[in-house]
Amino acid sequence: MLIIKYFVAVLVVTSIIFAPQALSNEQSSLIDCEPLSQFYAYKDGMKSHHNQNFSQAFNIFCNLALQGDDRAQFRLAEYYSGKYASKTPIDLQLAYIWSRLANTRIYTVKRTELYKQIRAQLVDKNLEVAQLAFGSFMNSFNTGNRVDEPRKKLDLKRIYKEYHDKINNRIYTGSRIRGRVPTDSLEIPNVN
Amino acid sequence: MKFFTIITLCFCVLSCSSTRVKPGDSSIPLANNEGYLAIVFDTLDKIRNIRIENTSKFTTMPVGSRDAGISLMLLKVEEGEYCFEGFDVYYLEVKYNDRGFCTYVDAGEMNYFGDFVVRDPVSFQRIFYSRYVTLLSQQYPELCKEYIGRGC
Numbered sequence A: 001m002l003i004i005k006y007f008v009a010v011l012v013v014t015s016i017i018f019a020p021q022a023l024s025n026e027q028s029s030l031i032d033c034e035p036l037s038q039f040y041a042y043k044d045g046m047k048s049h050h051n052q053n054f055s056q057a058f059n060i061f062c063n064l065a066l067q068g069d070d071r072a073q074f075r076l077a078e079y080y081s082g083k084y085a086s087k088t089p090i091d092l093q094l095a096y097i098w099s100r101l102a103n104t105r106i107y108t109v110k111r112t113e114l115y116k117q118i119r120a121q122l123v124d125k126n127l128e129v130a131q132l133a134f135g136s137f138m139n140s141f142n143t144g145n146r147v148d149e150p151r152k153k154l155d156l157k158r159i160y161k162e163y164h165d166k167i168n169n170r171i172y173t174g175s176r177i178r179g180r181v182p183t184d185s186l187e188i189p190n191v192n
Numbered sequence B: 001m002k003f004f005t006i007i008t009l010c011f012c013v014l015s016c017s018s019t020r021v022k023p024g025d026s027s028i029p030l031a032n033n034e035g036y037l038a039i040v041f042d043t044l045d046k047i048r049n050i051r052i053e054n055t056s057k058f059t060t061m062p063v064g065s066r067d068a069g070i071s072l073m074l075l076k077v078e079e080g081e082y083c084f085e086g087f088d089v090y091y092l093e094v095k096y097n098d099r100g101f102c103t104y105v106d107a108g109e110m111n112y113f114g115d116f117v118v119r120d121p122v123s124f125q126r127i128f129y130s131r132y133v134t135l136l137s138q139q140y141p142e143l144c145k146e147y148i149g150r151g152c
Helices: A002-018 A025-031 A042-050 A054-066 A070-080 A092-105 A109-121 A124-140 A156-168 B002-015 B129-139 B141-147
Strands: B034-043 B047-054 B059-066 B069-078 B080-089 B092-095 B102-105 B110-119 B122-126
Touching: A042 A054, A042 A070, A042 B102, A054 A070, A070 A092, A070 A109, A092 A109, A092 A124, A109 B141, B034 B102, B034 B129, B047 B069, B059 B069, B069 B080, B069 B129, B080 B110, B102 B110, B110 B129, B129 B141
Parallel strands: B034 B110
Antiparallel strands: B034 B069, B047 B059, B047 B080, B080 B092, B080 B102, B110 B122
């Protein structure tokens, strides 16, 4: 009993010490991207960026970054780092997180340089918070994806039906299978 | 005949909006609106007449053929979206009617398209970044150090 109490106490203390500190309300609200009326690919974000429509580009990159597009994550990090100051919100901690995430699976010299530059600007407690928050981001968000097309939902019922029809309509010929009976009917699972 | 030849050459020059970068040759500088497009081919059969389309300008560029095996192709192209239009394998002509595998080329960057895998007649795209970096460091060591850094 004493051992169990001791174990629980250690667990509680450890979770308090190592639990990532939550970002502030202002920072959390910056992660919430404005919902888009339709799907915008990375090329649409770049088009807006080149046309100097930075708020639209920021929003497109933000939505794509949440879906794991590493290119958009890098662009978002640039925006948050103040590269386009006065056009988009500046937040070095979020810039650190996105730049580090973008450079995890698909690493390049440009992404590494941006990450190092942002890291050098963060000091003490701010850096510590950003590093802890990065751990949560790694668990929550993917990277290394390319979001160039909208994701289509698979119609599994139709696919199973097509497969079932093929199996049932198969014609068995040949002496090697003489005497064999076709397979039993395939049950289509309910995918509702 | 001479006139016909000159006209044909002019058409070739106008339609070719990409440059194939040969291994070991990193001396071709990028223009302001240009980037590198790196494609790793992974195929069990020789594929010919590979065509890539610039969806921004609606131009198609032939990029040649690839022998069976794993190989890296590096192209210097203008910024924009590029999609595979099709290729030939044996007696089959593969054509993607509804936007084949695509990627966006950022200017001033080494853009990795991915591994274009052909298992006749099926084709798909996948990301195998570490192998791509290895191939790039072997064939284009200077470009690898300039654009990728780690692992070159």
